[in-house]
Amino acid sequence: MLGFAIVLLASFFFCFQNVIVRILFNQYTMFGEFIIGGYVLPTLENSFLLLFMRMLLVVPLMAGLSSKLYSNTWQDIRGLNQSESRIMLWRSLAGGLLMFLYLALLYLSIGLIETGIAMTLFFTYPVFTALFSWQFFGSAPSRFRWLVMGLILSGIFLTIPHHQSSDQSYSLVGVILGIASGITYALYTVNAQKIFEDKMHPVPFTWISFATTLVLAGISLFIWHNPESEMNWAPLWVGGLLSAIVTLTGHLMNNFGISLIGATSASMISATNPALTVILAWFTIQETLNYWQLFGVIIVTLSVAMLSLEHRRLP
DSSP states (O other), rough: OHHHHHHHHHHHHHHHHHHHHHHHHHHEEEETTEEEEEOSSHHHHHHHHHHHHHHHHHHHHHHHHHHHHTTHHHHHHHHTTTTGHHHHHHHHHHHHHHHHHHHHHHHHHHHSOOOHHHHHHHHHHHHHHHHHHHHHOOOOOOHHHHHHHHHHHHHHHSSSSOSSSSTHHHHHHHHHHHOOOOHHHHHHHHHHHHHHHHHOOOOHHHHHHHHHHHHHHHHHHHHHHHTTTTOOOOHHHHHHHHHHHHHHHHHHHHHHHHHHHHHHHHHHHTTTTTHHHHHHHHHHHOOOHHHHHHHHHHHHHHHHHHHHHHHHOOO
């Protein structure tokens, strides 16, 4: 029971991180009392900026804790320079590239459409993971999984916002970016599965992913950044710090929960993330969805849970 509670709490931390990004991009009335947010526009360069600020804090925090989580972290990282480990090095760097892409796409999607919808679109990644696993590992989805995938795609259709205003193009772009982030994360998980099968520990792999994301975000920010004369840096750094804390805490708690109840059960609990995000966004920033969109969120959440449960029952 403790493991389930820990993983559920980890999912809450991840939802809190998503709401922070939404607030940085858009202005809201917090708890119905005071105005907050809207510090930067939801543009590509600002997504890179927020991602860079977040990773600038996450990387040293995880570096300080990694040896406590896995004593051979730095020894394993140094060992990647050996010729026989080069393939693992390239896969680790590829993991960092994919992490950078899915986070950048997700950040921009959250800035353009409702947080709950963006996270629902992102959490379609198990569908694409199944397809990629079929392609790369030869494990064909069962009929039950095809049915669940159909339900997930139906839920996606219901969550797509239908505006009759000038914001329609922004909504469409946000939907496309949300799905793209899920596809990219699916590739990240397939790559991670392969490298873990090659006996690399998750802690050094995760730190390399974070560090690579930091470097790529910095390079992208240097190339695309258009400085704004009146940018309010104080709330951006506060948001970056809070995002870094909840990101690191969420990952640590999720990994600890996996050690208690296993990865399959943990992933099933994590499937509640879209619903938790909607509830948190409603409670903190009064972000609302219509009935059809809420129904779509529920369908996707339950479908992903069914997909994880079916995998759990396999011998």
